[in-house]
Amino acid sequence: MGLTFQRRDRSAGQAGLVGRLVGTLFFGVFLLAGLVFLWLIGREALRTLETYWWPKAPAVILSSEVVDDPDEENPYSVGVQYRYTWNGSGQVSDQLQRSRQRFSDFSRAAGLVALYPAGCETECFVNPKRPEAVLCHGELWIGLFALIPAIFVLVGAGGIYGCWAAGKESKAGPLSDGNKRGGKAHWFGLLFVVVGLAVLLIWYLPAVVTGLVSLSWVETPCTIESSRVVEVDSDDGKTYRVDILYRYEFAGVGYRSNRYKSFRGSSGGRSSKEAVVDQYRPGSQALCFVDPAAPRNAVLVRGLGWEAAFGLLPLAFIGVGLGVFLSGCSRKGPVATLVVNGPPDLFAGGSRELKPRVSPFGRFGVLVFAAVFWNGIVSVFLFQVAGEWRQGHQPWMLTLFLVPFVLVGLAILIGVIYSLLALANPRPVVRLTPGVLTPGCSFEVEWTLRGSAGRLKNLNVFLEGREEATYRRGTDTSTDRHVFARFVVAGVDNPLEIAQGSARRNLPPCVPPGFVAENNKILWSLRIHGSIAFWPDLCEEFEVSVATGQ
Amino acid sequence: MTMNAEITVSKTEFAPGEMINGNVSWHSSEDVLMAEVRLFWQTRGKGTTDVAVAATETFANPRPTDERAFSFTAPPAPPSFSGQLISLVWGVELVLVPGGSVHRDIVIAPGGREIPLDNPEWLEAADPSAGAGRLRFGS
Amino acid sequence: MRARDNPFRSERVEGLAFRNPGFSWSGLEASLAAAGGRGAIVGPEGHGKTTLLLEWHARSQAAGREAVHLRVGRGQRRLDAAQKRRIAGAVAVFADSAEQLGWTGWREFVALTRRARSVVVTTHRPGRFATVYLCRTSPALLQELVEELHPSGPECRLLWHRHRGNLRNALRELYDKMSPEIPATK
Numbered sequence: 001m002g003l004t005f006q007r008r009d010r011s012a013g014q015a016g017l018v019g020r021l022v023g024t025l026f027f028g029v030f031l032l033a034g035l036v037f038l039w040l041i042g043r044e045a046l047r048t049l050e051t052y053w054w055p056k057a058p059a060v061i062l063s064s065e066v067v068d069d070p071d072e073e074n075p076y077s078v079g080v081q082y083r084y085t086w087n088g089s090g091q092v093s094d095q096l097q098r099s100r101q102r103f104s105d106f107s108r109a110a111g112l113v114a115l116y117p118a119g120c121e122t123e124c125f126v127n128p129k130r131p132e133a134v135l136c137h138g139e140l141w142i143g144l145f146a147l148i149p150a151i152f153v154l155v156g157a158g159g160i161y162g163c164w165a166a167g168k169e170s171k172a173g174p175l176s177d178g179n180k181r182g183g184k185a186h187w188f189g190l191l192f193v194v195v196g197l198a199v200l201l202i203w204y205l206p207a208v209v210t211g212l213v214s215l216s217w218v219e220t221p222c223t224i225e226s227s228r229v230v231e232v233d234s235d236d237g238k239t240y241r242v243d244i245l246y247r248y249e250f251a252g253v254g255y256r257s258n259r260y261k262s263f264r265g266s267s268g269g270r271s272s273k274e275a276v277v278d279q280y281r282p283g284s285q286a287l288c289f290v291d292p293a294a295p296r297n298a299v300l301v302r303g304l305g306w307e308a309a310f311g312l313l314p315l316a317f318i319g320v321g322l323g324v325f326l327s328g329c330s331r332k333g334p335v336a337t338l339v340v341n342g343p344p345d346l347f348a349g350g351s352r353e354l355k356p357r358v359s360p361f362g363r364f365g366v367l368v369f370a371a372v373f374w375n376g377i378v379s380v381f382l383f384q385v386a387g388e389w390r391q392g393h394q395p396w397m398l399t400l401f402l403v404p405f406v407l408v409g410l411a412i413l414i415g416v417i418y419s420l421l422a423l424a425n426p427r428p429v430v431r432l433t434p435g436v437l438t439p440g441c442s443f444e445v446e447w448t449l450r451g452s453a454g455r456l457k458n459l460n461v462f463l464e465g466r467e468e469a470t471y472r473r474g475t476d477t478s479t480d481r482h483v484f485a486r487f488v489v490a491g492v493d494n495p496l497e498i499a500q501g502s503a504r505r506n507l508p509p510c511v512p513p514g515f516v517a518e519n520n521k522i523l524w525s526l527r528i529h530g531s532i533a534f535w536p537d538l539c540e541e542f543e544v545s546v547a548t549g550q
Numbered sequence: 551m552t553m554n555a556e557i558t559v560s561k562t563e564f565a566p567g568e569m570i571n572g573n574v575s576w577h578s579s580e581d582v583l584m585a586e587v588r589l590f591w592q593t594r595g596k597g598t599t600d601v602a603v604a605a606t607e608t609f610a611n612p613r614p615t616d617e618r619a620f621s622f623t624a625p626p627a628p629p630s631f632s633g634q635l636i637s638l639v640w641g642v643e644l645v646l647v648p649g650g651s652v653h654r655d656i657v658i659a660p661g662g663r664e665i666p667l668d669n670p671e672w673l674e675a676a677d678p679s680a681g682a683g684r685l686r687f688g689s
Numbered sequence: 690m691r692a693r694d695n696p697f698r699s700e701r702v703e704g705l706a707f708r709n710p711g712f713s714w715s716g717l718e719a720s721l722a723a724a725g726g727r728g729a730i731v732g733p734e735g736h737g738k739t740t741l742l743l744e745w746h747a748r749s750q751a752a753g754r755e756a757v758h759l760r761v762g763r764g765q766r767r768l769d770a771a772q773k774r775r776i777a778g779a780v781a782v783f784a785d786s787a788e789q790l791g792w793t794g795w796r797e798f799v800a801l802t803r804r805a806r807s808v809v810v811t812t813h814r815p816g817r818f819a820t821v822y823l824c825r826t827s828p829a830l831l832q833e834l835v836e837e838l839h840p841s842g843p844e845c846r847l848l849w850h851r852h853r854g855n856l857r858n859a860l861r862e863l864y865d866k867m868s869p870e871i872p873a874t875k
Contacts, residue, residue: 439660460678467667469597469635471699473857474739474811475763475786480596482634485672508672512631512665517600520593520636529678539679548566548627549660595692596864599700634868637693668691 023163026405030377031156037149045143047098051134054125059084059135062092064116066109066256068245073232074102075243076109076258080116084124084133091131093124097138104230106245106258107296114296151191192321192369199314203265211262214302217289222248222298225256227280229273232266239266240273244280248288250295257288261301321369351444352435354526354542364419371416375409382406422536426451428528436545437524440509445489445526446502453499456530456538461490461503463544465511468521485511489526498530513548553578553649557587557642562655563662566626570656574644575617584647585612587620591628591658595636612646629659633667690867696839697864702857705834707741709825714748717822724819726807729787731815732824735855738811739785741822745809746783754806756781767794773801781807788812826854835863 059082067079078101081094096112103109116122116135126133227244245258260276280286280300291297381402388395426449433444445461465485471478490503515522524546530538559572574587586608592601607620620642631638643653657664692698721728730738742758749756757779759772767790768776776782782802787810790798795817802808810818828849834856835842843866845859852859 460675462675462678465667465672467633467635469593469595471596471861472598473703474734475761475789476734476857477763478861480635483673483677484633484667485669486675486677487672488674510660510663510665510669511672512629512667513627515628515631515638517593517602519598519600520595520638522631522633522636527678537679548629594700595695595698596861597699599703632691632693635692637691637698639693666691 020163024160027156027159027163029156029381030152031160034149034152034154034156038146038153041143041146041149044099045140045146048138048140048142051098051125051127051137054127054134056123057084057086057126057133059122059124059133061116061118061120061122063118064113066106066113068226069102070228072102073230074104075230076103076106077101078109078112078116080113080135082116082122082124082135084126086126086131086133091133093133095132095134097134097136099138101138104241104243104258105264106256107298110256111296147194190321192317192372194321196314196317196319196321200318204314207263208304210297210299211302211304214262214289214291214299217291217299217302218250220248220250220288220290220298222246222286222288222300224280224282224284224286226282227277229270229277230266231270239268240270241266242273242276244277244300246280246286246288246298246300248290248298250290250292253295255290255296255298257296257298259297259299261299262304317372319365350435351431351433354430354432354544357525357541357543361423364416364423367412367416367419371409371412374405374412378402378405378409418536422538424452425532425536425538426453426456426530428538428540430526430528430542432526432542432544436547437507438547438549439507439511439513440549442504442506444502444504447528448500449498449530454495455532455535456495456498457533458491458493459498459501459528459530459538460488460492462527462529463487463489463505463507463524464527465522465524465546468523470519472519507546509549511546514546553646555644555646555649555652557644557652557654559642559654559656561662563657563659564624565660565662566624566629566658568624568662570622570624570642570658571619572621572642573617573619576644576646576649577615578646578649580614580648582612582614582616582646582649584645585609585616585618586645587618588643588645589622589625589640590643590653591630591638591640593636593638595633597636624658629665630657631659631665631667695864695867696842697860697867701838702860703740705740705837707737707744708833709737709830712822717745720821721807721809724821726805727818728807728809728821729815729818730809730811730822730824731813731820732811733813733854735852735857735859736824736826737856738824741824742783742785742809742811746781749781749783749807754781755779756783758783758785760785761787761789763789765789765794766791768798768801773797776805777801779805781805782809784808784810786811787817788814826856831856831859834860839863839867 062081062083064078064080067077069075069077078096079094080096081092083090083092085091096116122135124133124135125137223246225245225247227242230241230243232239232241241264242260243258244260245256247254247256249255286300288298288300289302381398385395385398385402388398429448429450431446433446434441437443447459447461449456449459463485464483464487466481466483468479468481471480487505487507489505490501492498492501512522514524524544526542526544528538528540528542532538553576555574555576557572557574559570564570570589574585576582576585586606588603588607589605590601590603593599604625605622607622609616609618612618622642628638630640639655640658641653641655643651645651659665730741732738746756746758757775759768759775759782761768761784763786776784776798779802782805784798787795787798808818809821826849828846831845831849832842835845838860842863848859848862852862
């Protein structure tokens with residue numbers, strides 16, 4: 001086989017009917033799931049919105065307390081009873097809002113109870129169509145969660161449309177093909193940014209602020225009323241959280257709280273939660289930390305815990321999303337419709353710092369985005385199937401259907417790991433003198449490796465020339481490549497020379513200059529390759545201009 | 551309609567900057583409305599053909615039977631080259647309207663020699679990234 | 690063997706005349722006339738649709754008709770402004786890969802060409818216009834083409850089957866087979 005290097009690059013796929021049907025099925029699941037959840041959330045939001053048009057009626061609170069339902073994941077709710085007058089007759093209701101809210105945080109339920117103490121006179125909102133009343137409207141922001149199933153609907157509908165409608169072809173030809181290939185996909189990056197920001201602002205930052213502020217809260221003795229481990233069921237399986245209810249007195253007023261630390265939420269590992277609960281047995285005395293500005297807020301453990309590291313997750317979402325979005329936005333136009341000598345002679349005679357063809361961060365970002373997106377969706381079905389098998393069912397059809405998706409997901413994950421590891425590789429900064437080469441010229445390559453260059457066992461620098469030929473007929477486009485020259489510029493294994501060095505080389509006088517036409521190209525590039533044991537090798541490629549001697 | 555045409559050039563290999571002198575002659579059974587000579591390059595090989603005209607010389611008052619001289623300066627680029635996937639070939643073409651065209655291949659390259667891309671001495675090393683997609687163990 | 694000497698290089702392949710057992714230009718023209726001047730050349734990829742269309746276009750031009758050829762790109766759902774200008778008022782229109790046009794794009798195309806005497810399109814599947822020719826290939830056809838390009842060409846039966854009748858891909862494989870092997874490196 002020798003060194004014939006031909007990489008067939010079909011920029012236009014051949015889906016076929018079977019592929020389109022499979023794609024429709026795949027995206028149809030997204031669409032259906034999204035529509036179902038959109039309807040559910042939308043329905044709830046509409047129910048809450050309706051109360052804004054209900055007329056008011058005077059009401060008197062008969063009783064109000066926090067109800068503890070230990071069998072529920074979110075055990076605390078508000079138990080309230082009130083009497084109201086409507087159309088001249090007295091009615092009794094126990095609805096605080098249209099949908100009963102349950103809380104994992106005792107103080108939130110207690111806060112609502114404090115708004116409606118027994119005996120107080122207030123107003124309620126009455127449904128004019130049937131005997132129903134609420135004390136308050138409820139939280140409309142829940143409707144924002146409809147964005148999440150909306151994304152699934154968009155992905156599903158867009159995917160089905162994409163299956164049956166061919167993708168856009170760049171009309172300007174292969175020179176702008178790669179640049180325009182981002183298309184509308186970079187808008188998905190923006191979605192990732194939105195989701196990351198939402199998690200950061202709604203969950204992470206408030207918890208971080210509380211954690212930091214709690215370091216100055218007042219140490220106060222408290223009595224443990226109850227302590228247990230609560231099991232939380234989700235699509236990903238079971239997770240656990242501690243629920244320790246304690247009472248304390250601050251400035252002569254009694255309070256109750258169940259907040260353990262600043263970060264709320266559940267996680268895997270029941271035994272660690274049981275160990276915590278064992279430390280806080282019912283009836284025992286403990287110390288809590290109370291916010292003097294708002295004594296209803298208290299924690300048993302103050303400061304930031306290991307959960308603060310979870311902030312990396314929304315930050316990763318935002319970073320990856322921004323990377324994908326911005327790389328799609330900054331589309332470059334074609335270098336030229338026909339370039340025979342290479343770029344203008346701006347750098348001829350001088351030296352030039354070379355830019356890598358592909359940014360490793362860009363590569364990593366795209367892979368992470370793909371991995372999160374793909375595996376996030378596949379994992380839902382995977383856990384479903386695993387659950388079925390655990391229960392003794394044998395969903396062979398679904399299992400076999402999932403196999404290719406899981407394999408693709410694994411391949412993407414391997415790619416993510418590989419490119420992540422490669423991110424830790426040293427980054428070469430390369431300078432070429434002169435900036436534009438000519439056949440027969442003497443040139444110098446200087447390199448500096450930024451980062452952990454000591455890990456490299458050797459470093460090789462090559463000047464490579466290759467042919468690229470694109471064939472278009474009908475709707476078919478394919479590009480073949482062949483490397484016709486690979487000149488060794490440097491090969492070093494001395495660590496000092498690896499980290500920083502230079503090499504001089506003469507370019508043979510009879511090499512072709514760079515050539516770029518619509519379908520055919522002669523391209524030159526500098527390739528840096530370094531071997532790292534038990535790690536992805538350093539592989540970077542830089543565009544080089546070779547002009548004619550005249 | 552019948553047409554015979556011929557292009558003769560002083561030689562077929564030129565270095566950039568050299569004068570490309572030649573003659574064209576034709577014999578057409580009908581009046582020729584337009585006659586011109588073009589210096590062009592085109593690619594041949596596995597990819598779709600790219601073509602570009604570098605220079606044109608139009609002959610005034612062409613007769614049905616005629617003979618004209620032409621002269622071009624060989625451009626500096628692109629040079630004639632030939633690889634496995636792409637060859638770039640220069641040529642001189644006579645276009646007659648009506649009638650058609652004939653062309654003759656020439657070489658424009660440093661030293662008048664087409665640049666071959668199949669020089670085995672240019673491949674000094676194996677593809678360094680041939681195994682780069684895999685983590686290496688034990689080395 | 691250098692690219693310019695490779696018998697299977699693109700301009701030689703594209704220079705092959707369209708042929709098929711039973712094919713005749715008179716029959717094709719008659720089919721188009723019977724379809725009211727609106728017809729489709731139908732067939733899978735690499736089966737000669739574009740070749741036939743281009744030859745038909747060239748014949749039309751040689752006959753003195755104002756014939757326009759346009760190529761619809763992959764994923765191009767509508768004609769662009771330049772393409773619309775070209776076909777408006779044309780006497781004969783030859784549109785390659787018209788199946789790429791969306792519903793609106795196709796309606797636009799039909800409206801813009803309503804005054805043309807003949808409109809011929811290529812599509813992968815029948816439906817848009819009446820099928821005036823169905824492109825099919827065979828191992829024998831491939832062998833004939835290969836021998837025209839390279840008299841001592843290889844036997845093509847397996848090649849035809851491997852590419853499922855796609856002559857374009859089969860000929861591109863032969864291009865690769867004619868390319869030299871690069872000697873081993875130092």
